[in-house]
Amino acid sequence: MKIVVDENIPGAVQCFGQFGQVVTRSGRQIGPEDVLDADALIVRSVTKVNQALLNGSSVKFVGSTTIGSDHLEIDYLRAQGVRFCTAPGSNAESVVDYVLSAICRLDGLLEKLLAGGRVGIVGYGNVGKRLGHRLSALGIPWLAYDPLLDPQLYTCLRPLDEVLCSSMLCLHAPLTVSGPFPSVHMLDACALQTMPKNAVLLSAGRGEVVATAELLALIDSRPDIRLALDVWEGEPEFASALAQRCAITTPHIAGYSVDGKKTGLRMVAAELADFLGRDLSLDDGGESPVPVVNCVGDSAAMVIREAVLAVYDVAEDSKRFSEIIHAAERGRQFDLLRKHYPPRRELAYCDLRAANPAMASLLRAVQGGI
Numbered sequence: 001m002k003i004v005v006d007e008n009i010p011g012a013v014q015c016f017g018q019f020g021q022v023v024t025r026s027g028r029q030i031g032p033e034d035v036l037d038a039d040a041l042i043v044r045s046v047t048k049v050n051q052a053l054l055n056g057s058s059v060k061f062v063g064s065t066t067i068g069s070d071h072l073e074i075d076y077l078r079a080q081g082v083r084f085c086t087a088p089g090s091n092a093e094s095v096v097d098y099v100l101s102a103i104c105r106l107d108g109l110l111e112k113l114l115a116g117g118r119v120g121i122v123g124y125g126n127v128g129k130r131l132g133h134r135l136s137a138l139g140i141p142w143l144a145y146d147p148l149l150d151p152q153l154y155t156c157l158r159p160l161d162e163v164l165c166s167s168m169l170c171l172h173a174p175l176t177v178s179g180p181f182p183s184v185h186m187l188d189a190c191a192l193q194t195m196p197k198n199a200v201l202l203s204a205g206r207g208e209v210v211a212t213a214e215l216l217a218l219i220d221s222r223p224d225i226r227l228a229l230d231v232w233e234g235e236p237e238f239a240s241a242l243a244q245r246c247a248i249t250t251p252h253i254a255g256y257s258v259d260g261k262k263t264g265l266r267m268v269a270a271e272l273a274d275f276l277g278r279d280l281s282l283d284d285g286g287e288s289p290v291p292v293v294n295c296v297g298d299s300a301a302m303v304i305r306e307a308v309l310a311v312y313d314v315a316e317d318s319k320r321f322s323e324i325i326h327a328a329e330r331g332r333q334f335d336l337l338r339k340h341y342p343p344r345r346e347l348a349y350c351d352l353r354a355a356n357p358a359m360a361s362l363l364r365a366v367q368g369g370i
């Protein structure tokens, strides 16, 4: 059995090696000739898995170690009887950690939210729900927009115009181009200009959800809006004029925790084992050691900042990105930052300790416990 695997999936060679011969390729360069005689294909979000890639190939299983599925031509895979899977929820906690880190790093934002400033969440799925849960635990008010869910089941759901009117808007919708509520360019000039004064826009779903040209046209007249962008239209290329204007700018790494990647790999490996009717052996080093963080602050904001930034400081990623904004071959540099991403743990896997016992419940809230 031949399994073609994106070379940038940590642990994949060993994991999929138990099922057959593993051949690694650069995800953006996997072409029809690579998969012609393959039985399975394991990808990340950078490989378009469509008719052009698979036509005439022997691939019968496609696994993507990602949450997003916009790179898969699902109708085609179904029509061809190709079994496929993604890894729903695998790195959702990592994305929430990213949002919390951005909140801690944007001057005054944490204090504003703790004092009653509201977060608006667009896309109330695995990421949106976990984000809402963590914000509630911290006592931060929030609302969500998700037109595909029943507002009678989820009372947090509100119309988009109301959600846009928040101190911070967090975009976590998937990229869709059809159906009743396509998300492509849903954040256009009309929507963006209704954002309140001094609002923050954080985008960590897919870059194409924001109409980049319209955002670029707007930002000169709205210097008050602060931007935290992790995803970009046309990755790995990105608009340097937009990146330059961001308070936080990162190369699509919100979901890049060690824990999230490991979960994604395990989910896809389990699906392949099931497809093949084989047992799965997960000899991937088991669980990693638990990092210990000691927090000494004596105010809520101090303790939250200490804990969150000790585990994951988005400013470090933002600094690395700022160094490539004007580089030659920006797209290649963007991919290199992703390829050589430093190990990062999720808050939920850390042992957070407070010197002041009164702060202990706050640290549980940072991790999602209430």
Ligand SMILES: NC(=O)C1=CN([C@@H]2O[C@H](COP(=O)(O)OP(=O)(O)OC[C@H]3O[C@@H](n4cnc5c(N)ncnc54)[C@H](O)[C@@H]3O)[C@@H](O)[C@H]2O)C=CC1
Pocket: 067, 068, 069, 088, 089, 091, 092, 095, 122, 123, 124, 125, 126, 127, 128, 145, 146, 147, 148, 149, 172, 173, 174, 175, 176, 181, 182, 183, 186, 204, 205, 206, 230, 231, 252, 253, 254, 255, 256
């Ligand atoms: N920046 C990063 O590193 C990462 C980005 N992502 C992106 O985030 C997206 C969301 O992730 P999950 O929450 O796990 O996905 P999910 O599939 O669990 O939830 C997505 C939610 O968005 C809703 N939705 C669909 N169209 C919408 C629209 N037009 N407006 C508002 N809501 C809409 C859906 O009804 C669903 O409830 C993924 O599809 C992926 O593209 C995911 C992981 C990491």
Ligand SMILES: O=C(O)C(=O)[C@H](O)COP(=O)(O)O
Pocket: 044, 045, 046, 065, 066, 067, 068, 069, 091, 252, 254, 255, 256, 338
């Ligand atoms: O899971 C998703 O969806 C993502 O966007 C990933 O976290 C990042 O994508 P890859 O680098 O794994 O393609």
